[in-house]
Amino acid sequence: MNVMKSCTIIMNSIQVPYPFLVKSSKTFPASFKCKSSDEKRSNEALPGIVDEQVQELLSKKENKLLLDGLQKASQRVEMAKAGLALIQEQEFIVKQFKDYVNQLEGKVSEIVECQREISEAKALVEEAERSLLLNVGGAEDGASKGMKGEVIDRDEERWESVKAASISALVGTFSGLPICFTHVTDTTQLLLPFAINFISCALFGVTFRYTVRRNLDDVQLKTGVAAAFGVVKGLATLGGGPLLEPNFESFLLQAQNGTVYVLESLFIFAFSAVALDYCLKTRLLSTFPIDKS
Incomplete structure (x- = not known):
């Protein structure tokens, strides 16, 4: 408008x-x-x-004074804020330093504990070394004194082994004579099986004594030794016979002969084992090692 x-x-x-x-x-x-x-x-x-x-x-003058005071107060507030921020930063640094000091103190305690354990271990090692030196020294001192006794013990062990071989050989050989007579037609043919039985039973006697030791009540151990010798000798005898032919009749014959040979050997070594067991229990033969008590 x-x-x-x-x-x-x-x-x-x-x-x-x-x-x-x-x-x-x-x-x-x-x-x-x-x-x-x-x-x-x-x-x-x-x-x-x-x-x-x-x-x-x-x-106006009085208003200018008020404005100046307001500006100065604002500056003081800003300075106070800056000072407060600086103090907070310093407090954070101090807290981190305290945490670090606490960690160091924990590490120091762990180090002290490790040093204590190391000291204890060193003491144990030193004690073990001293004990070892004493034992070695005592063994060396007693070696010269007991050397003669050790030789005597070995001689006694050898003598007991000879006794065990003799008992087993005699009993086994004579118990195997009836079996040998079934396989020969002339007495001159007994020499070879007689010698084989004598040597086998002698070895069985020595092995039986060293195997059984002082376990005289262990039936399984004693029968196991006799069975092992019987099976080995029976199979060895079978191996010295005729060769196996590739037919069923030959296989059946070999199985039959092997069973017979094993049973005959078991019979011989069973008698030897019974004789050795009797001698060991009656102290006619000493166990291994010799019990001097």
């Missing part, structure tokens, strides 16, 4: 807030009117008036 309009601006009172208010409130006139040619100028008039009033308030 091009027509001049009138606008009336009424301000009852404009009061400047703290800190611009020092002693009393600044009151503007109760009302004033301004006329402008258009609405735009009327809207720009009020900010200009407010700016003038603000500049007027700021130009």
Whole structure:
């Protein structure tokens, strides 16, 4: 609209807030009117008036002092914040240092414990070394004194082994004579089986004594030794006979002959084992090692 309009601006009172208010409130006139040619100028008039009033308030000395104090207070607040941040950082560093010190103290205690264990281990090793030296020294001192007795013990062991071989050979050979007579037609043919039985039973006697030792009540051990010798001798006898032919009759014949030879050998060594067991229990023959008690 091009027509001049009138606008009336009424301000009852404009009061400047703290800190611009020092002693009393600044009151503007109760009302004033301004006329402008258009609405735009009327809207720009009020900010200009407010700016003038603000500049007027700021130009006063007491307000300048308040602003300066406010700026200084703001600076002090910023400095206090910076100091607080520095203190917090230092406290964090101190806390880390304390944690590190605690870790070091823990490591020190572990090191002390390890050193104590090492010292105890060294003491045990030294004690063991001293005991070993004493034992070795005592053994060396007693070696020369007991050498003669050791030789005598070995001689006694050899003599007992000879006795065991003789008993086993005699009993086994004579118990095998009936079996030998079934395989020969002339007495001159007894020489070879007689010698084989004598040597086998002699070896059995020595082995029986060294195997059984002092386990005179172990029936399985004694029968096991006799069975082992019987099976080996029977199979050896079978191996000296005719060769196995690739047919069922030959296989059956060899199995039958092998069974017979094994049973005959078991019969011979069983008698030898019974004789040796009797001699050991009656102390006619000493066990291995010789019990001098």
